[in-house]
Structure formats: structure tokens, C-alpha cells
Amino acid sequence: MSTRRKVGPALLVAFLGVIAVVYLYPVVFTILTSLKATSEFHVNLWGLPKAWMLDNYVNAFTTGRLGDYFGNSVFIAAVSLVLTTVLGTFAGYALSRMHLRWTAVIVGILFVLQILPAESMIIPLYLMASKSGLTQIPYAPLVTVYIGWMLSGTILILRNFFQSISTEILESARIDGSSEIDTMFRIIFPLSGGAVATCTVFNFGFVWGELMWARIATLTTQRGIPLSVGLINFQGQYMTDWGQLTAAICMVLLPMILLYVFLQKYFVRGLTSGALKG
């Protein structure tokens, strides 16, 4: 017990620094490998690339369809996030400030729905999507299902936020004859930037990496395949070509890293508000 007390703060920081290296190293290693020639990879596994090169990226884009996958994922993420945010904001507001009946019941149901594992619904979803021909329309099955899956959690988080806005402001606006829509656009939405950003950042993480539904929904098509499924195809085709595979991994990571560096507080907030939703 007393030995712990003797460990100086500097030593503790150093120890935590070593752990940080372990946490960071896989990513750094991947980035470095993606910039090395495959021939160099085998002789110079650990070091920095002798010649920094983008050949792996060029190859992955030209022969590996990485550009297609990336574009598809960007499109799917953009459409589903915008729609989820818009629908979620309206629904969340309705459930917090519109005096609806059964609000508590609906909120309870949403809470249960958002915990349910995807395994509990994915087979009927596939049957529905394929029998209705939805799987033949590029992007449609992914966008639709992602919106439905993300909405419950998004509504709950946004509702929680709207609940925290003082009722007095809203009631007085109402009595002063400000229309409901006016109140929303003039008073509520300008205040909710942070809450919306939190949800969006978190939802983006989900959409960007989702694999199970993406694979099933694109089983019978070559069009509209997202990055997550593309990455698995890459793994199958270029198992030993670490250069191209790591380049593809870096392309998946790139937007996440950018978001993480610039919007880190929303990631943390998303984690805590997600955890305390109930």
C-alpha cells in the first residue's frame, strides 16, 4: 500500500504514456504501412517508410473500387443522418413539449426498442426488403433501415434536451400568439445545435461502420455497396497485400479521425447522454 504512495506523479504519467502508445500504435502502424511499398513491408516492418508513397491508395482506388465504396458510404451516411436528425428533432420536440397523450408510454417503448439487438429483426427485414424489391434499388434498403434504427435513440436524446429548456419561455411565446412552428424555429432549434451535433456524431459512427445489415442487404447486388462491406471484400481479395488493405482501412478511418479531433467534446457527450438516456 505504501509503495503506491511513493510512485511520483511523473512516473504515473510516464506509465500512462506507455499505455497511450499501446492504444495508439495499431492506428499509427496501419497508417505507416499504407504508405510503404509491399516489398518494403516484409523487410522493414517496424520503421518509418523509406520512401513515402501513395501507390497503395492509387491501386486501391483504381483496381479495388475503393472510390466507389467511399462515395456510396458518404451518400448513405449523408441521407440517413439528415433524415434522422430532421425526423428525430420533430418527434423529440413533439414528445417533450406538445402535451401529447401517451407520451410516457411512447418514450418507454422507444427505450426498449433501442436496446433490442439487430438479431431480433434482421431476418424478417431481409425478407421484407427483398420481397418488396427494395434491395434492387441502390442505397434504399440501407438508408431506410439505418434511419429506423437510429431514430429511437436520437428521439430520446433530443427529447431529454428539449425537456431541459425552460417551459416558461415556450408557454409565454404560445400565449403571446407565436405559432408553434415559429417557436420551434426561433427559440428551440437555435438552442439545440449541441444536442443535434452530439447525436449526429454518434449516429455517424454507427452508419459508417455498420456491417451486418449492409452485407445482407447487398448480397444480391453489385451497386451501392458501402465501405464496410467493401473493406471485407478487400480483405478477401488482397489478404496478403497489406499495403492495399491498410490503405482501405485508412480511408475508413480518415473521416472518423477528422471528426474525432475537431468534435471530440460531442463524442464524450454522446457517450454520457447515451448512457444516461434512461
Place this chain on the structure above:
Amino acid sequence: MNRRHRIRSIYAQAQVLGTLFLLPAVVFIAATVVIPLAWNFLLSATKWNGFSPMQSVGFGNYVKFFQDSPPQKAFLHSIELSLISSAIALVFGMFLALLVYRVGRRTSSALRLIYFAPSMMPMIVIGLLFTFILTPDVGLVNQLFGLLGLKSMQLAWLGEPRLVIWSLGIVSGWRGSGSVMMLFYTSIIAIPSQMFEAARIEGAGYLRQIRHVILPLIMPTIGLVSMLVMIGSFKTYDIVYTMTKGGPGSYSKTVPLQMLENAFKYNEFGYAAAIGVLFTLLVSVIIFVMNRFAKGEVHEY
């Protein structure tokens, strides 16, 4: 009187508008969650290959499950993987949170950001990175053991039946430790400083402060986080699919992989639906039990 009427009519208006606002979201959720969920129950009572007419079999699929060993093994693997990864995430996350708190808010901000980062990366990326790191010949782990002269430790981490679940569990737990650290850290810094002062005056070291101040006070968070981690740890599809596809043999095949195999490889949609229902039941029971734990004791401060 007039004023009250006006308020009432404003409320009525708000209700109509509110229903309209809610409707589109409800339609999406119904179509992609509620209806498939209900259909999954119905489907689980049928035998259907996806094309020929459905045959009702009642509880037949469930009876079959209890006589069919591969899906039972898949449940076992899911539970094993979940326990290993949750335990690692919770213990390691707590360890990091306590150390990071000790270092102080300013100094540790970069560290926290780094520890939290893997939790925010897609599981498929983590899976592929570690397939790479655990590859027997050129993988980092075995290279490292080689450099340290530990040739006997250069194992096929994902190729050995007795190791594979552990390897997957450690990777998945490692990824989860970042968010666990963040959640515990957030609740530790919310403890009022007076709570620590009393302990400090009595000359209690950090270890005793942990035992007598921090841990008791963040108990509710520990319960809640454990529940969240357990629920999350049953999402095994991404990591297993990217790292082993269920192999070697079926030694790391978890429920989602087994279920999709029954559906898409053997065209047993009814049976796959029944596996889905049983899996949902398992997760629900765990949530229920953990929830009981989580609501154990709550300290007010």
C-alpha cells in the same frame, strides 16, 4: 375564463401538430423495427425456405434448437465472448479511470482522448487491424515475442481452438475499455471535493480513498456501465466476421453468424428466426438481471 379557453385551444392545436411531427418517425420505426420484430416471432413458428409455402410448426423450431448442437455452441461462444470482453473492458476501464483521475484533469486530457479513441473506431476496423497484428508469421504480437526471445509464445492466436475466443474477447474488451474509462472518469470528477477532504485529513492514501470514497460513491454508475457493456458485448457479428468468420472450424462462431448461416446458407428462415428470438430472450434476461443489480444501492450526495 376566456383565457383558459384560449389556452385549451392552444393545447389542442399543439396536440394535433405534435401528432403530425411524430408520425414520420413512427412510420420509419414501425417499418424497420416493430413490424420485423413481430414478424420474427411469427416466422419462428414456421418452417420456410423463402420460396415454397410456409408451414406452421408451432414450437418445432425451439424443440429442434434444444436437440441441435451447433446453435447451442454458438450461444455458448456468444456468452463466453461477452463475459471475457465485458470483464476486460470494465476492469481495465476502471483501472485507467482511477489512474487518469489521479494525474489530474489538465495533464490527462490528451491521455483520455487517446484511450477513448479506439471505442469510437468502427469494430470492423479494429477487427481488421488486429487480424493483422495477430497474424502468425508477420503479425506484430509474434514479432514482438520473437524480439523478446519468447519463441514459445508465438502462437496462432486466431487459429487455435482454445485461444480464439480469448483473442477476440481481449481485442473487443480493449476497444470497450476507452468508453468505460470515460464514463467512470466522468462520474469520479462529479464527486464533490469535500468527500475527499475528510479522507485526506485522516491521512488516507489514494488506495484507501478509492476504496472508501470513490468506489462506494460511483456504485450506481458501475452498475449502469456494467449493464451497458454487457449489452454491447453481445454485438459480436462485426468482430467475429472480420477476424475469424467463426473459425477455426466453428470454434468462434457466435449467435449472429450461426443465425445468418441457417438463414442464408441452409435457407431455414423459420429456424433462424427462432434462434433470433432465443438470442433476444437471452439479452433481455441479462438486461433484467443487470438492471436489478444496477438499482442496488444509491448514495445521495
